Amino acid sequence: MTDNNTKKEAPPKRPQCAFFIYKQEVYQEVKDKNPGKKMTDITKIISEQYKKLTPVEQEVYEQKYKENKGQFEILKKEYEDKHGKIQNNRKKSKKGDAGAKDAKKSAKKKAKKMAMEMMMMNEKIFIKIQGSSYKILFLFFFFIQKIKKQMGGSKSKEIKQHAKVAFTDKELQVLEIFFELILTHDKLNGFITQKSMIPEFPENPDFAVKLYNWMRERSKNQQIDYTNFVITLELLLKEQQDYYLSDYKFRNLEKFELFALISLGCLDTEKESINRFQVSYSQGSQVIKELLNMYYFAKEITNSQKNDLAARSVANQIFDQRASLPFNSFIASTKQQLIYANKMCKQYFTRKFLDPTVTYSVPKLNMPSIILNDQVLALLQMSSPDFYKIKSLEMRFSTSVNYDDFEMLTEVVVESQQSLLFIFRNREDESQNDTFQQQIFGAYISVDPMLESHYIRRQQKDPMGILYSQQDQVSFYFGDDKSFLFSLLPKFQMFSSTFDAKSKACFAYLNSRGFNLKVPQPYGLGFGGDAKGNFRIWIDENLKGNQANRVNNQCDLTYENGYILEPHIEYLIVIIIQNPIKLSSIEIWAVTFDEPAIKEEKPQEL
Secondary structure, X not given: OOOOOOOOOOOOOOOOOHHHHHHHHHHHHHHHHOOOOOHHXXXXXXXXXXXXXXXXXXXXXXXXXXXXXXXXXXXXXHHHHHHOOOOOHHHHHHHHHHHHHHHHHHHHHHHHHHHHHHHOOOHHHHHHHOOOOHHHHHHHHHHHHHHHHOOOOHHHHXXXXXXXXXXXXHHHHHHHHHHHHHHHHOEEOOEEOHHHHHHHOOOOHHHHHHHHHHHHHOOHHHOOOHHHHHHHXXXXXXXXXXXXXXOHHHOOOOHHHHHHHHHHOOOOOOHHHHHHOEEEHHHHHHHHHHHHHHHHOOOOOOHHHOOOHHHHHHHHHHHOOOOEEEHHHHHHHHHHHOOOHHXXXXXXXXXXXXXXXXXXXXXXXXXXXOOOOHHHHHHHXXXXXXXXXXEEEEEEEEEEOOOOOHHHHHHHHHHOOOOEEEEEXXXXXXXXXXXXXXXXXXXXXXXOOOOOOHHHHHHHHOOOOOOOOOOHHHOEEEOXXXXXXXXXXXXXXXXXXXXOOOOOOOOEEEEOHHHOOOOOOOOEEEEOOOOOOOOOEEEEOOOOOOOOOEOOOOOOOOEOOOOOOOOOOOEOOEEEOOEEEEEEXXXXXXXXXXXXXXXXXXXXXX
């Protein structure tokens, strides 16, 4: 009989399996050979080592396990004879953990349901935060309850009592709730802090810091409370004629100009000081990069996506080897290149602060590209009216250039009844790793999907034979006046159509030996030119090894003039100071546009 005051002895521990015996034996050795590795990584290494042991070597550890198990059975019997059967605490623990997980899951579900019920008061607010954590959802439930009891929000009500504002009651309610959301990240005496802004801008964290500094500079006592929050956002969200509270000094600035001032960290308020502000090349590149990052809305940008080549290519064109530009010149040049910059900024701020139902995105690629990325697509989308409407791109042709690729390229173009995006990459020196040693250029050819071939196009578009001569009619001219040429590297430039009904236009041209034409004409792919055999860009049927491939031919009557590549580059296969310039890859993408929404007609009431 045991003494009740004596502490009950612990039951014997179960023996370790063969693998854990091996692990215990080699753990320190493996750890010393892999400094800095986590315990889980070391265990994986040991596991791989154990699997590679021969059956004879593994048997040594299996034998040790059997010996330990035999000893355990003896100790177990002695223990149970004294204290009864050993309790299986492992199962009990797992059951308890499962119960805790179920309870936590149930609490989350309940919190989400409560939040959703309240969010139905304002669908836009719910969309805004539906990706947030359950904790944030529950906090919002609390805030909305509070605001509801206070008849639409005391802060918004106080603003409207003292001044006329550009925002509606519903918009003020959304802004007040968003203000409370920002404060959940961090706050100081009820004011927004720099730390509280950053989580709301995962796609542009640096811009979030600069926006905070800009808002703080324009706030009374340099503290961003709800009133100052509304005043500064009026500039970013409303049109000039609607301003009531904002600083009059900024009333004439467009949304992109405001965005650029914030991105540049310019805190000047006087018009003369802003006009004198000098924008350096690196600053200009950063403005454009943050502008393109808007397309990643609410998504953290990974290292693989932190590619500023697109921004640098625009900056190369704008600065043109100059170290800096006055602010006004920088804005004018950027808007000339990126015609939708102002519209994009307005959509970005509206979606960020006021209306999450505003949507925009770059075209989706059906497969990876060695040339295109989201920044390049955003750049093209912000520069072209037709490209702005594209929903997706489907790869039809991709190759590192070979001699026999032209027939395949011809087949792709002939069979396609969609607009096409052609991308060409050219390298000056394959041994150089600097991306700016390569040139990337291309053409977007808009095609009427209702026309099945160039013969039908000739008959329907040119029944009188005005555009093409009798000899031209048998060759493959295609495209329309929405087409354009462009250069991506080293400078971003776009050359729009200058189509004139009185001139012979050559948006794009294709001729293959498989066409069996009666009248001999050059075999290859051409863009621009005078429709007399001269082309702005010419890709010969012998894609590789033929010095007929050329670019920058100044004979164009179809597109805006200018050098697509550097002025010294004319032929795509030639030796210049022992640096071979050659066409290295081609991609062709078929375009799918966004279908316009069809409004449903409401049935008439009887």
